[in-house]
Amino acid sequence: MDYDVLLIGSGFGALTAAALLTKRGLKVCVLEQAKYPGGCATSYKRKGYWFETGATTLVGLDKHMPLRYLLNELDLQIPMRNLEPPMQVHLPNGEVLTRYGNLGAWIAEAERVFGKYKQREFWEHCYRVSQQVWQTSLEQRSFPFSNVKDLLKAATRVRPAQLSLLPAAFRTMHDVLLKYDLLQNHLFVDFVNEQLLITAQNHAAEVNELFGATALCYTLYSNYYVDGGLINLVNPVVDYITSNGGVVKYGQQVKAVDSLRKGYKVTTAKDSYFSRFVISGIPLNNTQELFTDKSIKQKLQLYLLPSDKLNGAFTMSLVLDGMVAPDVLHQQVHVPDGLPIIGSKSIFISFSHPADKLRAKAGEVLASVSTHVPHPEKLYIQQKEQVETGILCALERAGILDQASIKYTQSATPGAWIFWTNRAYGAVGGYPQYKSIKPWQMKDARLDHKGAYVCGDTVYPGQGIVGVCLSGIIAAEKLWQDHY
Template sequence: METKKVQVAIIGAGFGGLTAAALLAQKGLQVAVVEQNKYPGGCASSYKRKGYWFETGATTLVGLDPDMPLRYLLDQTDIQLPALRLETPMQVRLTDGTVITRFPGLEDWIREAERVFGPEGQQAFWETCYAISRKVWRTSLRQLSFPFSNLSDVWEAVMSVRWEQIGLVPLAFSTMRDLLSRHKLLDNERFVQFVDQQLLITAQNYHPEVNVLFGATALCYTLYGNYYLPGGLRQLAERVVQYLEEKQGQMLYGRVVQKVVPLPQGGYEVTTDKGLIEAEFVFFNVPINNVHSLYQEENIKRKLKPILLPAEEVNGAVTWGIVFDRTLTTPQVLHHQLHVPGGVPFIGSDSIFVSLSHPEDELRAPKGKCVASVSTHVHHPHTTWITQKKDLEKWVVRFLAEQGFFKEEDVHFVQAATPGAWIEWTGREWGQVGGYPQYQRIKPWQMKDARLDGKKAYLCGDTVYPGQGIPGVCLSGIIAAKKLLRDHF
């Protein structure tokens, strides 16, 4: 069996791992990314069917504003993206047909929220959320030692602290329920339902569980630059891969990692279905549940066990890819959250998210055609096994036709994918997506630090702190890379 020797082995080509790979390669380390699929990007990639490109999971690109992690990565590497800024980030349609436009300007959005939900409390609530989100992003790249796992982390945090960062600490102890109550919005049932479905996109949970620190930031992502990448989000991962390979890094596609064993002499042996890899350092860019299965050291398994979330506390997804004729009635706004009266059949979720290809993007679909990537959450994916794919395909076409996205006869292709497809595509246990949901009982310092074993194994991705969304996983890769470099170089 072939044995390949590298300095750094990164397991998984999701965007957190690619971020770490690029930053380590930039510093001269020899990096190899091990990926079971033939495309990079993980849950922020694209796949091809029938000649069209569909988004795998994430569909919106956020994080290019100042003080945000993706901006930092691009500035450090000089990677260029062909990104198109969206004039309108999203529209939301309630069950009664009311259309809400998530305007990118704070004042415009407040007026829209007051129009739909009434004026009481809206301005103060959204001004508070936006102020918190700005502080969070300014802090994110200044406190790269958090969560702490040694005294050096604490010292670095103290040396980098600013007064506004101290003011953020109490927000980890209160929930969005508390914030809604403070602004007399908790009894505004229509607004609370809107907030919950918006939180589900980014925080994977609802207002009683999501802490203010994360929830306020999550609710404000449409108030920052939202971008579209011609050709799909795969372009983001592929440009980072190109940079990595220019720095002599390697992409090892089509290799399924079976186990990782620490070696007595130091370093790690990574067993794949196509041979062995020996590495001085190893990065796990997979969910913590998968890390627990892969890493063969009982002491570390015991330490990980208390922070693992069970299947009933994570989310899976059902996704649909649809191709239809673009007409004059096709929505101009590309991203939509649609509340579903009575819930999605067989699943029970309350909304679906619809992302349309740009009308000028002929890399994803020929002119005159539109690609829609549609998704919804599946709670408890381990027990909510979806087998009614054809019924769901018929339902989504009928529902979107009723919403005016197209006529049923204009649809050329539709295909549904269940959590089982996510298991096959990503290898993520139970087909979980979107990272770990926010739970109030889990405080930030209880989340897993980037150091896995205190030696030369590290973690990044959407189930470690901080994760979720492209900006979050990018930040997790930045933190992990910085800690490795500080620990050993």
């Protein structure tokens, strides 16, 4: 065998698994089709500027959170700037809402904007649930269960507080809003729905309470900015892998994975590699296409979501000359009438930090803009200039962007995402949460119960850097549990 473990893609979930398995002494090789590592959680250089690929916010470094666990395990220090407050939201009525990181300050702000009725009770409840979810996620790393060992291991780690979370898997955030009599507060419901769309890729009627409460409370945990872009979070993990005997190969688009009597053959456009184990870090839809084993294809078919259940993104990268970044770097702008063509009702924009001298020149600011595109396979965007104009005008009306300051702009449709990443349909952000899919029904890390595994944003637990980090932790742990 060439390697103990081959990993397909260098998204943050795959890099997490690769680093943890490298630490345990396995010989790993990461195969990445692009020239930069990190997948949708990295940066790329163009025109002398470092733009973010997709993700811009960084959480997960507090106690009981997966990214903190990973950095502690690898003994890595990442230079970061704490963001307080993490975010502002421009509501349909023109009100600007500041999402403070302190729970008390945030509740006071929510009461100021939405009224005092039941806001404190709602947010205290959501925060309690989110704390329990984060702690449980690392305690129960054999979840979702797919063999007897998983169950036995889970039994040794069970706590009463974990069991108290179970009913929340059967309730949606719509149910929670109903419980606190907040459904009649339409401004608040709109706010909740657009916030959930950022983090859970769906609205309150579909997102279960476990994911929804945690998603709504992500600004109540430490939020960070990484100078030079998120690639400076990714590169230290890559360096750990390569300095401890692992290999990361770029320009290696995987074409097929064949199951052998002992191990796997992974064929790229350039070469073939052999390994005892394989971990796919790419979406389930793409993973199914690569494996030639019919039993794996059939098993994965049960978990695949079609395009009409997914979201793509329309993204813009801007260079702004002579404009000062707002004090709050992350902003969400509601667009109640919807954007042209795509109909999206909110825009998310992140600015580079004014003290970050690595991403842009002095006197210039970078901005990353994104908005959702439903059913990306069907919604082929030909007049993207109309979407661009709609976005820029909405941002200017909100007072956070001066179009006259734009020095350079580039935009990307789901079609561009297919070209850049090969992700099926150009879908990004992972699989949305749906009430019909409980957490234990999400795809777990095992593909064939022999030596093939999967991680990333389309398996448990889902979206975001912190989510895919946890999926990588689980994949590494289950591989080790199964074979060592």
